[in-house]
Amino acid sequence: MKATATYLKVSGDQIRRFQRCVLTFYKQHGRMLPWRSTMDSYKILVSEVMLQQTQVSRVIPYYIRWVETWPTVQALARASRPEVLRAWLGLGYNSRAVRLQQASRVITHDFGGDVLAAMQDYQKVPGVGRYTAQAVLIFATNADLVTVDTNIRRILLASFGLPASTADRDLWDLALRCLPKGRSREWHNALMDYGALQVTARRTNIPPKTRQSKFEGSSRQLRAQVLRVLLDAPRTTQTLQQMLCCDEEALSEVLLRMCQEGILTCDGARFVVASD
DNA sequence: TTCCCGCCCT
DNA sequence: AGGGCTGGAA
Incomplete structure (x- = not known):
């Protein structure tokens, strides 16, 4: 028996109300994004890495060009580093581009090109942490898994009135309780839109855990x-x-x-x- | 000024 | 655990 995390006082009723709220919002305001119309795990991985700390609107054109240029994980593994950095130019956090390409080589050579197998062993994959690995598995397979980024964290804190000091472990447990089983892909897409368009950081006044330094002159x-x-x-x-x-x-x-x-x-x- | 679907290294 | 990393928009 695993040790259970600190119990959060959230009732089944509250969770059902929350689910209805998020899914209703998604039906009315859900966004149609390029990476939502594919189940190709490689393309979903590309989108997730690009979306790390970067707004959706800026990612869209880069994502479209990228998967046209390198449609498979093997194609990316064969690309040169200057080529890859050029394609990334302007998107920011350039070391992500280097790591994504290293990841494509690890996936190609150590996992036989199987992106999903690599996501289950994500610590061997450069640039892929727990959030990204879980997200790729969810969006590619619709498995009953959860992931918590700064967006989902903010939604949970705001919706259930939890303190900013709530432990990650508790948030992941709560996220799992909130997951409508069998609808993980739809649910996580809904959460992303709900967080980006409705329960924003500015409106909730809930800051992300990590802040960045000034850019100008840095x-x-x-x-x-x-x-x-x-x-x-x-x-x-x-x-x-x-x-x-x-x-x-x-x-x-x-x-x-x-x-x-x-x-x-x-x-x-x-x-x-x-x-x- | 602050935030955006985090991750890596020390 | 704490700082570094892109660039643009609100």
């Missing part, structure tokens, strides 16, 4: 500029500094970190986008 801004320049041609540190008019020390740190993340390599004196 090293993130510098990283983006560096990547754009180096996708065009290899450059030395000195040239980069002149082109970008940036602080030399900040540039050095950014270059080092981008090399560690596998985005760049140092080709003697010049930095290049890593070839693989």
Whole structure:
């Protein structure tokens, strides 16, 4: 017998009311999104990685282009890293692109191309955490599983009047109690729309667990500029500094970190986008 | 200013 | 457990 988590005072009646509310909203306001019309687990994985910390509206054109360019996990595994980074340019968090491609290679070579098997063993897959693995399994197979992202967390806290300090374990348990069995795909799509369009962070005043630092003048801004320049041609540190008019020390740190993340390599004196 | 369907490394 | 990571929109 497993240890049970702290019991949350949520009744069966409250849960049924909540389900009706979410599903009714979905019937009236549900969005038709490109990755919702496929059961291809590879394409769903692409969408989930793109959607990590990135708005739906920005992901849509990138997703469509991506699955046209690389329609299968094997095709992505054969792509070059500069190609992949170019296709990702502007979407943000560029190391996600590197990890998604590494993931495609792990899935192709270690899991025989079986995305779902890889999701069940997600710790071996770069860029895929618990949230993403569960989401892919849910949307591809409609299995009776749950997943809790910042969106679903906010919905549960707001709908049941729970404190922001509620433990993850309790939220996942509650999410499972709320799941209408046999309708996991529809349910999770409904939750996403309910959270994005109705129970927003701004309206509920429930902040996400992790906040981000300012972008303007940050090293993130510098990283983006560096990547754009180096996708065009290899450059030395000195040239980069002149082109970008940036602080030399900040540039050095950014270059080092981008090399560690596998985005760049140092080709003697010049930095290049890593070839693989 | 704050948030957006998190994950990785230290 | 805590900070870093993209860029745009509200």
